[in-house]
Amino acid sequence: MEPIYPIILCGGAGTRLWPASRKAYPKQFAKLIGDHSLFQMTLRRFTGPEFAAPLVMTENEFRFMATEQCAQIGLADAQIIAEPSRRDTAPAILAAALLLQDQPEAFMLVAPSDHLIGDLEAFYAALHTARAASQDHGALVTFGITPDRPETGYGYLGLSEAPKTATALRLSSFHEKPNLARAEEMLAAGTYLWNAGIFMFRVRDILAAYEQHAPDLLPLCQEAVDTRHGDLGFTRLGAAYDKCRAISFDYEIMEKADQVMAVPLSCAWSDLGAWDALWQAAGPDDAGMATHGNVTAIDCTDSYLRTDEGNTHLVGLGLSNIVAVAMRDAVLVADKAHLQDVKQVVTLLREQDVPQADDYPRFHRPWGWYETLTKGPRFQVKQIMVHPNGTLSLQSHHHRSEHWVVVEGTAEVVIGDETRLVTENESVYIPLGTKHRLANPGKLPVYLVEVQTGSYLNEDDILRHEDIYGRE
Structure with a gap:
């Protein structure tokens, strides 16, 4: 059996988790849950005999953080690929495929570096289903999460029939983040999955898809790969990468390709895209309370109180439906109904030249x-x-x-x-x-x-x- 090459996408800023996640230190490198960062948890998820050494596609400014965090968990064989500029996911995945083009039958498993996955046995079973679909049908496979609520923070995958466990189904449509009414309709229909942004395919199949749907990216990424060079333990892509269009993989390839399938996944998944997702992942008690760090909550309900600073003690008194995050240099206090708007807060702080918008303590x-x-x-x-x-x-x-x-x-x-x-x-x-x-x-x-x-x-x-x- 051909090996599975994990392709870890390690870019982005995670601004909806400000102030814990910032441009200078995005959420994938932060220890938001447990003793390891989300990036390290992702790497540990893809170790074992069926996985080859991972390729970590990251921005140039994060190359040293990625290298350091790999070393902290003893993953010395990970390849850190530094992109000279942020060009979104389509060029990054193509560059990874071109790095593996001498192994056309190998499988690529593309995964973000900042997701939380609970049931690993269910996740690995879904990987086996996806690999079979790629092997037997030459399919480009995406993974969809079985929804349990009308979520407006995720994109959706539309299927032609109700999803079945351990089955790859034909994907009929992609949908952007819906409003609440549309999300409730999708949940009731039973034929939609949340878009997890995780993919699997063979190297030759994905290169063929790029040749058909994004031929202009191929020569630029090929030149970037051909002119790559080693530098202090990581690999820098060549300058031609800067000329690529900045475009998402979903939009440029998956939404246009013919042989696309989806594998349902039920495994307590979260992309931890906003503070309410972290509140859920932290496991609120019967009063709906979750805390992290040096916190005292008095007569509080349905709230999340967090501090990452050992010398800071956060006290909540009589709070309801609130998220409060205290760091050394910035504090966020927000109604849970407005957590999707934290990204706009960061934009406003940047306009006001507030250093805490992007800088980390x-x-x-x-x-x-x-x-x-x-x-x-x-x-x-x-x-x-x-x-x-x-x-x-x-x-x-x-x-x-x-x-x-x-x-x-x-x-x-x-x-x-x-x-x-x-x-x-x-x-x-x-x-x-x-x-x-x-x-x-x-x-x-x-x-x-x-x-x-x-x-x-x-x-x-x-x-x-x-x-x-x-x-x-």
Whole structure:
């Protein structure tokens, strides 16, 4: 039996889960449920003898986060494919197929990186059904979730007959997110499924579909694949990818192809697209309450209270039908009836140039992360973590000096012409304008506190002289 190649789509911003999900740190990388991120849960779902190493299609700016999170769960063989720009799902899936074109009979399982799936046995049974349909009929298979409510937040798949378990059925129509009245009609009809955005097909069948329905994408994606190059453990697609039309796979291929089938799936699925979905996934109690983190709920009903900050305690008093999410730098309080509108909140914040619209309190970098603890006139205090073997750029600043205090681990510090090791409870001073570098030569993370002082403290006051990550 030919292997199944998981193609993990790892882009998007998840703005309806703001402030926990933002452009700089989207929901697939966040630990929204349990001890692993949604991305890591997706990768773990597709491990085993019948699965080949996954291809992770991600945006260039997320390549290091994807690589780091793969390493955290011991998935060293995952291929991280960095797209030079966001072109939606049709070019991404085509690029993945072209990377596998020397194995035309292999199966591709395309899945988003931010979905929650409860019953894995039911999910794997549906995969076997889909593989048989692809093998026997050359079908492009999509997976549909058996609806249990009139949901307005999902697209729908229309079938010619009522869905049956472990059966691939002919797909008759795609439907965008309906209003409530139409969703109730679809639920009552019994011939509709929620569109899960998960697909399976053979490499040769999907390439033939692109040749028929999107021939203009083929030469561009082929050139992008042919000019790809390795870079620090991931693969960069060539610049021709930028010339592709930004178009969704559903619209460009699935809605136009002839041999399309759907496999029903009943497995407690959610795309966690909005806070009400996370409330449901968290398992509300008899009063409809679900909480996460340091929370106290008093006389509250049908609400979700969440904080991800260890030093923040959220208290709800007499709340009903409310979602409250508290983070270090932003708080959302919303009526559950308006949760689909959170995306519009992010748009408004961007128009007002509010940094929290896109920036995350913790800024992830290829060498680790940093976060601002406090800031005032002419000073700023940050916490910094450097991964083992992580190295910051050799840099200098025009407007600030820095003090570093190592609180855990041992750092290698370059200041001017001097290189030294700095251990726990030791500190160093970097004068304004002096070239300096911080590295972690050890096997454990290094944590330090950085105190900046000067007339200008923004991140663009960095002059990089050398950088192993190719940043300017």
